[in-house]
Amino acid sequence: MALTRRALGGLTIGGSSAVLLAACGGNDDGGGAQNDELVWAVSWPWEAWNQTTALGNTSSCNEATAPMNPVGGGGGNAGYDFDPEGKVFYDTNLFSGPPEIVTEEPLATKVLLKEGVKWSDGKPVRLEDFIFLWHALSGLPEHANQEKATPTNTDWGSNVESITQAEDGSIVTTYKAGYVSAEWAFIGGVYLPSHVAEENGFADWATNPETMGDAILFFNNDLSPVGLGPYKPVDSKLGEYVIYEPNEHYQGDKKPIFKKLTMKMVDGLEAIVTEMRQGTVAGSAPSDFDVEILAQLDEDPAMKYETYAGATWSHIDINMNAKFFKDIALRKAWFTLINIADITEKMFQGIPIPWKGNHFFTEESPYYVDYTSEVGYGSGDIEAARAALTTAGYTWNGDGKLVSPDGEVVTTDFLFAADNVVRKDTASLIQAYAAELGWDVTLNGVVGDELFSKIEAGEWDSCIFSWVGNPAFTSSPEQFFGSGSSSNYGKFNDPAVDALIAQVNSTLELDEAAGYANEISKAVVDAAFTLPLYSSPLSHAYNTTMVGNIQTNGQAQLGPIYNLVEWTAGGEG
Secondary structure, eight states: EEEOOOOOOOOOOOOOOOOOOOOOOOOSSOOSSOSEEEEEEEESSSOOOOOTTTOBBBBHHHHHHHGOOTTTTGGGGTTEEEEESSSEOOOOTTTSSEEEEEETTTEEEEEOOTTTOOOTSSSSHHOOOOOHHHHHHHHOTTSHHHHHHHOOTTGGGEEEEEEEOOOOOOEEEEEEOOBTTTTTGOOOOOSSOHHHHHHHHHHTTTTHHHHHHHHHHHHHHHHSOOSSSSSEEEEEEETEEEEEOOTTOOOOOOOOOOOOOEEEOOSSSSHHHHHHTTOOOEEEEOOOOOOHGGGGGGSSTEEEEEEEEEEEEEEEEEEOOOOOOSHHHHHHHHHHBHHHHHHHHSSSSOOOOOOOOOOOOOTTTTOOOOGGGTTTTBBHHHHHHHHHHHHOOEEEEEEEEOOTTTBBBBEEEOOOOOOTTHHHHHHHHHHHHHHHHOOOEEEEETTTTTTHHHHHHHSSEEEEEEOOOOSTTHHHHHHOOOTTOTTOTTTTOOHEEEHHHHTTBSSSSSHHHHHHHHHHHHHHHHHHEEEEEEEEEEOOOOTTTBOOOOOOOTTSSTGGGGGGOOOOOSOOO
């Protein structure tokens, strides 16, 4: 899952099936384009290029680099994705078919590379490329200096025993004894070109952890000059744009049709709509959501926009190292005083927003269990919060300020994206809720990519952001709540939860894995670490005269960008 400022909830694996598919539509031969060039807006900047790292693992980076990456984007999802129906499909440029199980004990899987598959510079995809991704995401010091690697998720990589190549060319991944995953078909892949690392001075990356750490940083600081997607990068500037041309070595079922494709950062929905009306960008899947701003596009019949539920969920986290929040009573009171119904009613007027009381599943999932309602989190019950604090030894001074059992006036800060209207207004509401308890909350609003630097650095007491994912769930517990995860920004540490995380990947049965995931969700609720807020609407907008075959896909991390190779030159409406 990637970090984002969007807001929407994790989805059930539902009816997923491991089949090799190409999504509907698009040009078979790449001909007939009315427009040779296309500019697509990415709605906020990115701080790094490498999605295996905590800093690079953002949805904006994923969107900006999607044209050069395999199906599913970068990081651990490279090579597969989910269609609008929640069914998994695999990259027809990379693979000849879906993966298969070789053995169950130990678990070993294989996937057959498509004959002649090459990087965009013409160099062949090789075994070492799969090993490079493994070492980047293993979390193991023998593979890479972990202070440099900062892997976003080690659940898969730390459990791999070996990656080898069979005589028929299949890539075989063998896992450590005891490791099993019900979602074995949705993990691993190929993302970064190991030969580029070697050409740039990192020749011994496979055997030298320091070199591997430096190679990971190399790809973080500089965009890889080659990729596996339908387009290849020809120019870029971090956080601002990437310009692409067609990848002549791409051999997927569909061919790219734009001679020049630009992924350009345009900060915020209002600016995006303005540029769309001016004809300088063709479309976007913005992080912000505002129906009134989108409605400005109604004046032009060529403009089209869709609102939908997507694979992202907003939440409030607590920094477990923050001075006052070390007390669980205060953490529970914090989550209790927040009024989720009031927030969603004011932020998304007239749009029904489903309750999300689980960290991994939504109400639509057969695995969904609501753990937050039963303890009063998100209820906005100020008096319940007051009573709980009183019981825990908190008092109020003559000025009505909340005082800790140690005699200190309670003050905390709240970190949020100030250039996102929903986030800014939500922060103000939360500050007002707390004020009813005499609790002073300082709002710490930051703009642009500074938000994620502060989140990663732990420079906050409580904060709000989102995770964007896909229907797969078995890797999320480790990423969100594993004590060793670099994506566990609030430093939650519970040995019992770590043990449950191991249990999630101890079975091939999806039902059993979901049961362990739910136990983790309940434990996190009991510890008052992360409060799921809501599954909220997302949107995308585009000019139908400039681009066509834009599909709504709430199941994929990339949303409508998931099938960009099948985009047409517009004119279809």
